[in-house]
């Protein structure tokens with residue numbers, strides 16, 4: 378199987394660290410909770426607001442360096458890889474904020490000892506990437522991405538996060554990487 382995997386809030390726990398840094402530096406960019414209200418935009422890499430772009434330009438590397446891999450993500454991804462599945466990491470992270478997103482993400486994944494076949498950065502419309510890459514199943518915390526992928530006839534599962542849990546979707550959801558492993562194995566039965 379070709380398995381597509383998102384990075385932020387799917388492979389790694391982004392939201393807590395982003396919140397911590399908004400608390401730490403937010404007051405330098407705006408008053409009140411304006412940045413917190415734009416947290417979703419920040420996490421999804423769809424930055425339209427100047428406050429968000431300024432904040433993220435200055436702190437994204439510092440933030441990313443402090444984000445931890447989700448529990449069992451490494452073990453499950455490496456096991457799926459070992460079992461002959463192809464692991465395609467697909468992220469919206471781009472050079473706009475990471476200087477060299479491809480290199481930054483590759484180094485991060487190497488440091489965390491995560492095995493994969495291909496890393497594709499700069500992907501704002503991941504459903505198109507999934508189609509082009511012949512992905513069988515995409516794992517992402519972004520509900521719209523998962524729904525678009527399913528519309529194109531592929532499979533997708535929503536990785537639950539603090540930012541998507543209250544949103545409705547007909548997509549299947551998982552809470553943990555162990556559930557991802559079981560889900561993929563059930564598909565093969």
Ligand SMILES: [Mg+2]
Pocket residue numbers: 383384385386387420421517518519
């Ligand atoms: Mg994400």
